[in-house]
Amino acid sequence: MIKFESVSKTFLSQKKAVNAVDNVSLSIAKGEIYGVIGFSGAGKSTLLRLVNLLEKPTSGRVVVNDRDVTSIPSRELRQLRRRIGMIFQTFNLFNSRTVYGNIAYPLKLARIPKDQIKARVAELLSFVGLEDKADQYPEQLSGGQKQRVGIARALATSPDILICDEATSALDPETTGEILKLLKRVNEEYKITILLITHEMHVIRSICDRVAVMENGRVIEEGQVFDIFANPQKQTTRNFISSVQNDKLSPKLLETLKKSHKGRLYRIVFRGGATSEPILSQTARKYNADFNIIYGSINELQGQLFGSLIVEFPERTPQLEPLIHELSQNVEVREVIDHES
Numbered sequence: 001m002i003k004f005e006s007v008s009k010t011f012l013s014q015k016k017a018v019n020a021v022d023n024v025s026l027s028i029a030k031g032e033i034y035g036v037i038g039f040s041g042a043g044k045s046t047l048l049r050l051v052n053l054l055e056k057p058t059s060g061r062v063v064v065n066d067r068d069v070t071s072i073p074s075r076e077l078r079q080l081r082r083r084i085g086m087i088f089q090t091f092n093l094f095n096s097r098t099v100y101g102n103i104a105y106p107l108k109l110a111r112i113p114k115d116q117i118k119a120r121v122a123e124l125l126s127f128v129g130l131e132d133k134a135d136q137y138p139e140q141l142s143g144g145q146k147q148r149v150g151i152a153r154a155l156a157t158s159p160d161i162l163i164c165d166e167a168t169s170a171l172d173p174e175t176t177g178e179i180l181k182l183l184k185r186v187n188e189e190y191k192i193t194i195l196l197i198t199h200e201m202h203v204i205r206s207i208c209d210r211v212a213v214m215e216n217g218r219v220i221e222e223g224q225v226f227d228i229f230a231n232p233q234k235q236t237t238r239n240f241i242s243s244v245q246n247d248k249l250s251p252k253l254l255e256t257l258k259k260s261h262k263g264r265l266y267r268i269v270f271r272g273g274a275t276s277e278p279i280l281s282q283t284a285r286k287y288n289a290d291f292n293i294i295y296g297s298i299n300e301l302q303g304q305l306f307g308s309l310i311v312e313f314p315e316r317t318p319q320l321e322p323l324i325h326e327l328s329q330n331v332e333v334r335e336v337i338d339h340e341s
């Protein structure tokens, strides 16, 4: 559906070359929600803009719907762009047009007859839940409502692909959740492939099937969201994950816990299958040991359970070493000695 083949994009800025996208190869399948995450300046926006040729690659190929976008004539490019909807962090609505006018705009450009435009806009307004706002202007809408208009406008020409440039970054957490649910519906009900960029890991965790982590123009890690969460390879990825895991101990909290828990502290990481088994209690019972769960979180991710607990075993536990050894056959176990980065 979308393929980046050894794609690079270099900008010349004050006579210095900036490799915004550096030899990226990615393949996004039809029907997927694919997320690209990275810090500011990682190259995400540039990568996204290569899909509809708002930027031209310096080298490599970008293939969309089996066509190399860099080599197609401009008339065909216009047609291809109708197959690719785009939404933005700042919504980019026309302030002088009503909600109706904004959504109708791409249909007018495509010379669709007026009665068909009316029917399509009505359908889209109902889909995004703004039936009663057709005659209002963007300035009369909340951020979430503006993004709904942005989504309706992007869907107007029935695209196959929706690209989202930090679509929820300007919204509060509750509105973000609503917009992400709407994007999920866009994907499921209209079967639209979504490519999104974000710097927020919770966006990836909420709706993406696969994720690529970008740093300095390169993809440093890529895969199924669950696999990346369960087994991150790079420190940048770990940092993004810990921003949503909420189970890392700060030095201050560790100090407090150690004051009130004098035993040995272990972090036990659960990934997928292991969470459905009572491994911890079974193993502790076998060794006749007590334990105390003192901190942690278990979340759902792509239908699987995932998370970690910090467990205290009393210092006097008689067979602690074999118990920990047996536990670590099934789950990841590590002693919490110092604060964790």
Ligand SMILES: Nc1ncnc2c1ncn2[C@@H]1O[C@H](COP(=O)(O)OP(=O)(O)OP(=O)(O)O)[C@@H](O)[C@H]1O
Residues within 6 Å of the ligand: 011, 012, 013, 018, 019, 020, 038, 039, 040, 041, 042, 043, 044, 045, 046, 047, 199
């Ligand atoms: N038109 C341009 N001319 C010169 N340099 C550019 C241009 N566009 C982007 N860059 C540079 O390319 C690099 C990647 O920028 P890009 O906007 O793609 O990153 P990003 O990950 O989307 O960051 P942000 O989230 O801040 O937008 C940055 O160093 C940026 O300064």
